[in-house]
Amino acid sequence: MNKVDQNLKKIAGYICLVLSFAVWGVIALLPLVDISKGEVTAATTFLIIFGEILFIVSIALLGKEVWEHIKAIFKRSK
Numbered sequence: 001m002n003k004v005d006q007n008l009k010k011i012a013g014y015i016c017l018v019l020s021f022a023v024w025g026v027i028a029l030l031p032l033v034d035i036s037k038g039e040v041t042a043a044t045t046f047l048i049i050f051g052e053i054l055f056i057v058s059i060a061l062l063g064k065e066v067w068e069h070i071k072a073i074f075k076r077s078k
Contacts, residue, residue, distance in 0.1 A: 010062065013057075013061030013066070014058070014062070015058075016055070016057050017055065017058035017059075017062070019054050020058060023051035026047055027048070030044060030047075
């Protein structure tokens with residue numbers, strides 16, 4: 001894999017990572033939209049699944065080093 005492909009892969013990975021967190025902002029705004037409770041529930045379910053898929057794809061694109069860094073952020077200090 002050449003350097004340009006690696007850079008595109010990394011950029012796509014970071015875009016997916018940012019979007020996976022942005023989905024939670026959209027979920028927080030759903031109750032403010034004028035739609036029924038059933039539609040809010042369906043949209044929330046879809047967005048949670050979509051956000052998780054984006055996160056997994058981003059980790060697959062970015063690699064083990066980024067995954068280890070993310071785990072280190074949430075790891076408890078002893």
